[in-house]
Amino acid sequence: MKRPLLIVVFVFIVSAVMLSACGGGTPTSESSIPKEYAGKTNPYAGDADAIAAGKVLFEAQCSSCHGPGGKGDGPAGQALNPPAADLTKVTEGDDYEFYRISEGGGFAPYNSAMPPHKSTLTEDQIWKIISFVDSLK
Ligand code: HEC
Structure with missing residues (x-):
């Protein structure tokens, strides 16, 4: 009677270990992008008209802080703490840029x-701005 019980316990432990190995992965950097933004992609990526339209929007909305070349x-960005980011150095994906432009930085960890x-x-306008910003990299 003892052996079958041991086998059941053994199988139970092995499957518990396997489950935790699969399910409990360490968080990736994507986890800092909220669900409603994660995985979004730019419908205008590389589109010349979108880049031109994005440039006009960027000059009106962003260049006072980020500068004309991003x-x-x-002029308004350098005195800030933290200062305006160099957008040509952003290596994260479209979804990160879309998230940051939509939500800004008035919360942790950006503050x-x-x-x-x-x-x-x-x-639509945000994607065109992202097309322009990506063309600066
Ligand atoms: C009032 C000044 C100001 C304006 C206007 C502004 N930003 Fe920013 N932006 C900042 C500052 C300061 C940071 C750096 C701190 C942070 O990440 O929140 C930043 C960060 C960012 C980041 C994240 C960069 C990174 O390295 O992670 C993106 C993307 C960005 N801005 C895009 C834009 C775009 C596009 C516009 C125009 C639609 C814009 N910003 C308008 C001040 C500004």
């Missing part, structure tokens, strides 16, 4: 003056 050297744009720009 290098973080706009910055980066303003949210989700109520002042349409999704």
Whole structure:
């Protein structure tokens, strides 16, 4: 009677170990992008008209802080703490850029003056701006 019980216990332990190995992975950097933004991709990637339209929007909405070439050297951006980011150095994906432009930086871990744009720009306009920013890299 003892052996079958041992086998059941053994099988139970092995499957518990396997389950935890598969399910309990360490968080990736993507986990800092909220669910509603994660995985979004730019419908205009590389589109010349979108880049031109994005440039006009960027000059009006972003260059005062980020500078005309996105290098973080706009007149209003350098005095900020933290200073405006050099957007040519952003290595994260479209979804990260879309998230940061939509939500800004007024919360941890950013705690910055980066303003949210989700109520002042349409999704379409944000993607065109991202097309322009990506063309600067
Ligand atoms: C009032 C100044 C200001 C304006 C206007 C502004 N930003 Fe920012 N932005 C910042 C600051 C400061 C940071 C750096 C701190 C942070 O990551 O929040 C930043 C960070 C970012 C980041 C994240 C960069 C990184 O390295 O992770 C992106 C992307 C960005 N801005 C895009 C834009 C775009 C596009 C616009 C225009 C639609 C814009 N910002 C308008 C101040 C500004």
